[in-house]
Amino acid sequence: MDALFIAATMARRGLLTPARPDRVVRQFASLGRWGFGLAGELRQAAARSPQRVAVVDDERQVTYAELLDRSARLAAALPVTAGQRVGLLCRNSARMLEALIGVSTLGADPVLINTGLSAHQLAEIAKAQDLTALIHDDEFTDRLGDVPNRIGEKQIDELIAATPRGLGTPPERPGRTIVLTSGTTGMPKGARRPTPGGFSPLCSVIDRIPLHAGDRIMIAAPLFHTWGYAGMQIALALRATIVLRRRFDPAEVLTTLAAQQVTALVAVPVMLQNLMDLPTGHAGLKAVAVSGSALPGGLATRFMDRYGDVLYNLYGSTEASWVSIATPADLREAPTTAGRPPHGTRIRIVDGQIHVSNGMLFEGYTGQEAGSRTEVGTGDLGHLDDKGRLYVDGRADDMIVSGGENVFPAEVEDLLAALPQIREVAVIGVPDDDWGQRLAAYVVLRPGETLGADEIREHVRAHRARFSVPREVVFLDGLPRNATGKVLNRELPRNF
Template sequence: MDALFIASTMARRGLLTPGNPVRVARQFASLGRWGFGLAGELRQAAARSPQRIAVIDDERQLTYAELLERSSRLAAALSVDAGDRVGLLCRNSARMLEALIGVATRGADAVLINTGLSAHQLEQIVESQGLAALIHDDEFTDRVATFPIRIGEKRVDELIESAPAGLATPPERPGRTIVLTSGTTGLPKGARRPTPGGFSPLCSVIDRIPLRAGERVMIAAPLFHTWGYAGMQIALALRATIVLRRRFEPAALVTTLAEHQVTALVAVPVMLQNLMDVSTAYRGLRVAAVSGSALPGGLATRFMDRYGEVLYNLYGSTEASWVSIATPADLREAPSTAGRPPHGTRVTIVDGQIHVSNGMLFEGYTGQDAATRTVVGTGDLGHLDDKGRLYVDGRVDDMIVSGGENIFPGEVEDLLAALPQVREVAVVGVPDDEWGQRLAAHLVLNPGERLDAEAVRDHVRRNLARFCVPRDVIFLDELPRNATGKVLKREL
């Protein structure tokens, strides 16, 4: 059954189209020799489509043959051993792809570091992850000045140009990728990503999100984030052209989409929210795939009204990879749903909490022994409706107890987010001498809108239980977010 599913999905997405027999043979030989990690995926793409543009960034563009040559030369020039950990502190660019694939080709483990971390946090990450070297963009030089083995942009280019030849032999140990957890509380932990064992993981996603071979894919989500990284993996497997920009700016993104005739966008939800503020819209997208945080109330419908029936929302986590995927049809019928589990994924609700089983569960945190997991809890509360659609009701650790009542702030957030005046909202628990805890609602209004605190309380009072009414209502210009768009509730 899996073989039939894989074959039919690959055929529908253009991966089984006839081609030059020699190139096709080299393509599958590359996967057989190098596996389905980054080094193997790049090599299969370069073998089949060497002159196709692989990546376009702010400065240049590279074909698949050129990206393979440069990443292989960097692998040969890096002074690290297989199994060493190499940190990457980079924004989205062709140079980051070269570094990431070069490290994997060497057999070292790439540690993807959030560009929003402070110098102190970076020092902690360097120590906790035991980094042997750090590759970084020049803008972060001051933050990493104390680390002895750091490789800036100019040095990366020098290493590539000075290498006599590229590394052409697979390492004894395949390089892995370590993604840091979001770090909204405490020091981020490193989660070891598994290497796909075949075509099944790719097909599970592209069966539900209809990305095609040769697509032009704008990856706006940070590549250090699980979703941005996944988008890159999928794009390499599809021999796509990856379009990157170092920084996200809504109006510039719309211009870039049009300039390069992009057909698919990989983003996080807050980016879509910002795109709605741009006066012009690009109607050439077939797919706008988002993940990383919940879609704010009403955003799915508003976005599709403007951009077409192109929105796909993947719910997952660093540890679980994917859990469910909502299609445009799902989001039209039930805008707050997280969708349905894709092929090969099983979701269960145990004591109100979401648990998932699939073929890409993480292998454990760094500092722990690798383990084969069959089920992972996401840390979220949820439920399934009678059509098998999943809904995320909030984080387990977000629950507060006020006067003996259990309250989940997510329910209040969803209610307030649906108000036409509200752009975004975050509800948190704060200490209370009388009740133990109470709710505080933080709202950002749409430009030109007005709303007062008592109107907010009245709206909650009319629709939810009395203990859900926020005592504190605070209006802000913006909510504090990390580099992946998640709200930093600890700062509220």
Template sequence: MDAPFVLATMARRGLLKPGPPHHILRQFRELGKWGYGLAGELRQAAARSPSRVAVVDSAGACFTYGELLDRSSRLAGALPVSAGDRVGVLCRNSADMIVVLIAIASVGADPVLVNTGLSASQLSAVTAAQGLKVVVHDEEFSALLSGFAGAIEINRTLAMIDSVPPVVLSPPPRPGRTIVLTSGTTGMPKGARRPTPGGFSPLCSIIDRIPLRGGVRMMIAAPLFHTWGFAGLQIALALRATVVLRRRFEPFESLSFMRDQDCTALIAVPVMLQSLLELPPELALPPLEIAAVSGSALPGGLATRFMDRYGDILYNLYGSTEASWASIATPADLRAAPDTAGRPPHGTAVAVLSPSGTPVPTGETGRLFVGNEMLFEGYTNGSGRELHGGLLATGDLGHVDEAGRVFVDGREDDMIVSGGENVFPSEVEGLLAGLPEILECAVIGVPDDEYGQRLAAYVVLRESATLEEDTIRSYVRSHRARFCVPRDVVFLPALPRNATGKVVKRDLPR
């Protein structure tokens, strides 16, 4: 990526403001020694702005960058791990979780971000598959880890920190590499090795499109164990921002906490926006300038409703654990085409290819491939994903319009063939989401004796709303081809979701 773009972006986002020369010198010296991972980004922030508040959480913790560095360095010296070890972190969002993550990285061990929604059997399998030496966990998960000898309750780390005098660490022989687990919505979660940024380029690719500024106060509502929540933390450290955290996202309480903490940015997943819209309109958001979402599909109707109420502040990043990012939709993109995934940011390439690997014409659906500086380094089990000309297969099908906007039509493994026609469940999901009576819905393919496969729609109605199955079928029939009409319509009190808000379709009743 070209230096002029990086410098211009950093200047626009307030990262090149003058400061004490010795602070600036120390800032770049720390980056040179430690690199651009968690440990290095914290050290550059502490060198430049040691007294700035780094993190505030709902449990009352409040650490400056200097304090965050001191606490993480002490813990690094006390944890029973060393360079190359894999260390699980099973925690909800908190300041202490950030201390733990940075401490692990500071000794050159690999933090493994563990989904808080895993069952005991899944957790046991993940612990074995990832070869975890230690798992640092919240108290609420103690029973799930009762059979694992390396479990350390996070409250114990407080005593560890107090037992170690102030320490200045040297860079480890190898940098710690973060491992993010895939969502596991279709099987056992796999560990994806995340690369360490090699400079400011990845940061600038994001903040060029999502206008986060240096020193911003941002609530990271997305779970920190998730790719998007973790990316929010990386961005925050690079921006010397103040991170605001709550253990759980509860709409009213989270809104109130954002207002109390003067947040101007929100990092969330789409289902959180839906829950905010369910609050009474008089409970307005604090004066947010940015609400950035990722992690699952953003229905076009939800994007429009959110911006109609709260203003054109919504940004949608389309990416994955393996690909990092592929495209970013700005408010202007979402106004022009509410169901778009946006455009590739600077330094990113997106290609739509046929099954044979040739580009498809503009507007036609094909397999989505993406290339950028932060493609994952493979799964921890030694497997990888398909590459074509240096571009990584996302596993999604989609198309690009004449304006260069990317649209995700569905997962490759979700598309069904009904009576010889290709049908994308996500297309019908987006259509049904526009009905005012429907709060949320999921659409999947099911076997059909006549057509091979047909769609089934699972619908959650808004409180006090009523809707008949035939009304839903008629609505789809009036807007789409007959093979898009769901054979089955099932009303549910709620959709089964994992801890990141994704619908777990295997748990839908059949």
């Protein structure tokens, strides 16, 4: 059954179209020799479509043949051996792909580092992850302090230019990419991502999200983030053209979508909010795939009303990869749903918490012994409706008890986010001397809109129980977010 599913999905997405026999042979030979990690996926794409543009960024464009050549040269030149860890502190660019694939080619483990971290956090991560070297964009030099063995942009280019051509040989063990958890509540942990064992993981996603071979895909989500990284893996497998920009600017994104004839966009929800602040949209998109945080109330419907029914919402985590995918039809019928589990994924609700099993569960945190897992908990509370759709009710550790009642901040947050006057909102629990805990709402209004604290409280009171009404309503110019768009609750003011 799995083989039939894979074959049917690959055919629908254009991966089985005829091509020159010699290229097809080299393509599958590359996968057989190198496996389905980054090095193997690049080699199969270069074997089948060597002159197709692989990456377009702010500075240049490179073909698949050129990307393979440069990453292989870099692998040969890096002062790194198999099994060592190399940090990557880079924004989205072709150079980051060259470095990421080059490190993986060696059998070393790339550690993807959030570009929003402080100098102190970077030093702590370099130590905790035992980095042999750190590849970084030049703009971060001043943050690196005493971090040893740093390799900047100019040095990367010099290493590539000075190294003879050669494609290398497969390492005994493929490099394991380490993705750092979001770190919104503490120091990020490193989660080891598994190497796919075949076509099944790819087909599980593209069966539900209509991405096709040769698409032009803009990855706006940071490549150091689980979702941006997954988008890159999918794009390489599809031999797509990957469009990247170092920084997200909504107006520039619209210009790029049109100029580069982009057919699919990989983003995080806050980016869609920013796009919706612009007066116009882009009509050429066939799929907009988002992940990384919950879709705020009403955003899915508003976005599809402007861009068409092209929105797909993937709910997952660094540890679980994907859990469920909501299609446009799901989001039209139930805008707050996280969708249904894709092929090969199973969801269980255990004591109100979401547990998942699939073929791409993480292998453990760095510092812990690696091992296979059959199921992981996401740390989120959730429930299923009678159609099998999943709903995420909030983080298990975010639920508060106010006067003996269980209160879910996310439920109130979603209610307020649907108000037309509100651009963004965060609701959290804070200590209360009388009730144990109470809710506080942090609200950002849209330009030119007015809304009072009492009006917000009355709206909640009219739609939810009295213990869900936020005692404090704080108006801000913007919510503090990390580089992937997640709200940093610890940085919300508590001066009330």
